[in-house]
Amino acid sequence: DWATTSERTIDTWFYPVSGGIHTGCCETIFGSYWFRFFMIGQSIYTMIGFANGDGSYNTYQHPAFTLSYDAWHHIVGMRRGNNYIIWVDGVEMYNTDFGTGLNLYDPTGSYYISATSHTNVRVSSAKIYNRGLTDAEILNNFNVGRQRFGV
Numbered sequence: 001d002w003a004t005t006s007e008r009t010i011d012t013w014f015y016p017v018s019g020g021i022h023t024g025c026c027e028t029i030f031g032s033y034w035f036r037f038f039m040i041g042q043s044i045y046t047m048i049g050f051a052n053g054d055g056s057y058n059t060y061q062h063p064a065f066t067l068s069y070d071a072w073h074h075i076v077g078m079r080r081g082n083n084y085i086i087w088v089d090g091v092e093m094y095n096t097d098f099g100t101g102l103n104l105y106d107p108t109g110s111y112y113i114s115a116t117s118h119t120n121v122r123v124s125s126a127k128i129y130n131r132g133l134t135d136a137e138i139l140n141n142f143n144v145g146r147q148r149f150g151v
Helices: 133-149
Strands: 008-016 026-030 034-040 043-051 057-061 062-066 073-080 081-088 093-095 119-129
Touching: 008 026, 008 034, 026 073, 026 119, 034 073, 043 073, 043 081, 073 133, 119 133
Parallel strands: none
Antiparallel strands: 008 073, 008 119, 026 034, 034 043, 043 057, 043 062, 073 081, 081 093
16 A cells, blocks of 8 residues: 555666756755655765654654766665665665664655756656565666666
8 A cells, every 4th residue: 555555665767967966965866755865966865764653753864875977877765674775776785674663754745856956967767666676676677777778
């Protein structure tokens, strides 16, 4: 069920252009406010927020990874089971039990692509899944895009 699931995956291919990425805080590339990719300079962050028992905001985390400009990148952020998992360009970069036992905060909030402060970012694919993808599914999505974008 889209509205109540505690699992979610966001998956995108995007191309950050040098000089076109906001260097201040927290402008979204893709996602909803509480589950999104945002970029500051060359650092991509994946933010995930959890709710406490009454549904109010509880806690969030946003690890960061450095990306090169002027190249296509595949980023996956997900909640699978009780794990918060991030893949960058076909490699699992982060896997923790952060948020164990907590539901996602505002899982049905509005999803959007690229805030206006990024003056030049290309998004080719932006997918939302109501479950955590398997490793094989993530690698398949990466390999299909890799051929398309010459990565």
